[in-house]
Amino acid sequence: MTGTAEKLAELRKLLEIAEEPSGEKGIQKRLAKGIPSARERVHMLLDPGTFVEMGALMRQPGKPDAYYGDGVVTGRGYIDGRPVVVISHDPSVYGGSVSETFGRRVRAAMDFAYNNACPVVCINDSGGARIQDGVASLAWYANMCRPLDDLSGFVPTVAVMFGKCAAGSVYGPINMDVLVATEDSYMFVTGPEVIKAVTGSSVTAEELGGARALEKNGTVHHVAKDEAGAFAWVREYLSYLPTSCVEPAPVVNPGLEPEITATDRELDTFMPDADKVGYDMHEILLRIFDDGHFHEVGAKTSENLITGFARVDGRPVGVLANQPLVLGGALDAACSDKAAHFIRLCDAYNVPLIYVVDTPGVLPGVDEERNHVIKRGGRMFRALIEATVPIVTIVTRKAYGGGFAVMGCKQLGADVALAWPTARLAVMGAESMIPIVGKRTLEATPEEQREAVRQNMIAFYNATVATPWTAAERGYIDAVIEPSTTRLEIRKALKLLRDKGAVRKQNPRKHNLFPM
Template identity: 40%
Template sequence: MTRVGLRTLSRGSAAVSAWVSPARPIRPVGKFLATEEYSLRSYATTAPHQPVTSKETAVLQRIDAKRAEAFLGGGQKRIDTQHGKGKLTARERIDLLLDTDSFREYDAFVEHQCYDFDMNKQKITGDGVVTGYGTINGRLVYVFSQDFTAFGGSLSKTHAQKICKIMDQAMLVGAPVIGLNDSGGARIQEGVDSLGGYADIFQKNVLASGVVPQISLIMGPCAGGAVYSPALTDFTFMVRDTSYLFVTGPDVVKAVTNEEVTQEELGGAKAHTTKSGVAHLAFDNDVEALLKLREFVDFLPLSSQNEVPKRRTDDPSERADAALDTIVPVDSTKAYDIKKVISRIVDTNTFFEIMPDFAKNMVIGFARLDGRTVSIVANQPLVSSGVLDINASIKAARWVRFCDAFNIPLLTFVDVPGFLPGTSQEHGGIIRNGAKLLYAFAEATVPKITVITRKAYGGAYDVMSSKHLRGDLNYSWPTGEIAVMGAKGAVEIIFRNVKDKTQAEADYVAKFANPLPAAQRGFLDDIIVPSTTRSRIIRDLKMLKTKTLRNPAKKHGNIPL
């Protein structure tokens, strides 16, 4: 017996050890095995006492044969090729993603209806995509998985119809939609029908936005018009070295711009998780990606009409952490890691960071407090002092809007010296992009709790979920500094004609570089001891569970895009 995909096996989780043969998946999907033996469904085709006619037998045999064809996709040779690239097949991916035997497939017998270019002689049962529903940790999800072994996973009219069908049903019942993308793009032989299929999917993506969570996992090529569906979903994950996202490929880029670039450089996981911000996370192989996706989905509510899930925790809600009392350096110019602050406050080992390699001066992610999902937004003093810039603003704004759409409370940690100055930021649109984050926090109606750990200067203080943006509970640690700007800059303006500004700077620090002025004006609800932050927030979240706040009636707002 041979191992499947050396790269996958060498860098995946222990679950990969279950793969022992190219012809055998980890476990059967439903009651089938994708092998050349064409294993048949184990159900009684007729009542035990009822005689079966030869006609019925023939029909049942045809059905079983067609179903077995569907499970082989493009055939064993192409399955072996897929495995040779270190990739799982469409059905193997579903099998690993969903709970054992929970998948129920739709439209397994569907075939394309194209007759041009002799396509009527080239039909593969299922037409290159597997669709249906199942469960992840017992909770309902809908899934489609493109099959690269069948027509390269290319999108036809019927392929698109299968995807749209499960998206419609997901919206009706209120359950997340997960797309496992591995496609060569539009099926050229179908021409405009294929393009229409993409547009139909895009429309469903937009209609489902804010109704049910939508997640795209890119597990192969995704080029041209195909890229816009993942872009419209809430989260896009990628697999390193085997997945690509680009509007135009390297050949077209070279022809038009004379620029030579590889697929990986142009649209690989590294490019999109570190530079463009198109992808939220990247994983080493299919197995790791699917197992992490299971973990990720467990944080999400099923729909906008559902509460966040609650999970059992052994972490006491009243736990105090004395290390938090000294974690912020006395010298305000010294950095510290906000992720350590977050990890000490939330339930043990529950922080799940999103977009960790893009705009590192801003930290976002899910965590749990007393077992319930919360959203984290935090400035990172370790990177550029936690300053707000274009990318950080965009990253956090989209995150805040998602969490507000799905009733996930917002917990914000603030240590921000202001917005990044400079011509590149001004000309790049920091005003408009910074306003996106301001808009997102101001629009949000979910519970909002803010903790100022140190600096909160200038307009950035306002933007970072301040009391003025309908914050529910706004706290500061004793180390908080809430002011228009830092002492040095302020003194240079106020005392510009004074030669020795040392005493003036000390006076400014004494007066403004502390949280008391803001607390005296009611802009802070309390100044709290850092070690008590966890218990305080958990009690507040329980109190805010019944919060009801609605924005004025309107068609929709006009966020500064």
């Protein structure tokens, strides 16, 4: 009869095997690649000593030599003292490929996250479907992806991409809230070899689905130099979000700097006098939020629009700001997608939105029209209309045409709209207006006097039409403020809006239809 001591010894032996299921061969393979183990990655992400594994002794039934864990590590732990569920692919076991047992582990972890309202972080490094499992692998891909619908907008979900993510394994990460990658990772539906065989075209993995290429086109929201950098970004990102949509986000150091500071006063002389002179919008953002800190999301995607998180009086806010250094801050099709995603992300988790506006409007051009700027701009438009979180808008300089509307105007949903004295709010800028409104006048003017007349028309337009005073007089903005008061005005506005409720009329429809 086996005693307790023997049973404990057997348990310890099995757990030791499960810790390195592929044994010395797997360790050497991992060392050759210079990557941590799946469990080491989990420990890098979580608070020290908080990981509790789920299903460590699961393996394929009917195969005595089957590896424990079956190519994935799942469990729960804490980040900054708050619960999180983690899924980490193990490329040293069957290449991290998906089988039925793999799928059962992942599905159980996702169900736990849903039932206990925990964020999910999935560390992807998978060879895709396990060919030997045939259709069972495909079925469990579907079973793993289905809970993402319930989790989406309920708890924050983050996909981290290491190594290669190919074929069906791309659809799980892309359906999570944000996707983070390292520089040497890849993601594509069909790889270079398949493309070469089917189409005859040659393309490198980096060109096809390298992290930097994916970051530029908006598929990946952040690329880190290494795995430690990726995990640091994820930890900071989650610090701005609640554990679920029914919980408040963390409050950090409220009440700091309750009066105007020297840094605030720098804004009074910050704006260039000439409209065509650019500046870095980040310099404004660093002065109007707590601690001068800004956590950017999608920094290398559509750089004409900045999106990211900051804090106001210790509470997280989502920020959308035009970048005058890129396309003059104009809005295009690509940045519309970026904005729509970010607005819906913040609205899902009850994070207020701050718009900081300096845009000449929508970027004109044949390429933009062919790139569906109408449809994609419509998504940004609708995302703003549907948002129910507090919204505060600051116009620093230009707010022309469609840019005035979709960048958080009161008429589309902003609760408080403010402008600096340097703001210009109009259908278009003076330079664009003159050829339309002043065409006949200029044609009737002697050629040697035309430039002087043109400049006078521009000055008159800027002084009487494109001013914040007209907008303030008619109630289209709430106030014109001194730039140095911006930080405190945002703080006061959000305090006023803290109890804003999402009051909507009952509507029998099943759902709306986005421009797709």
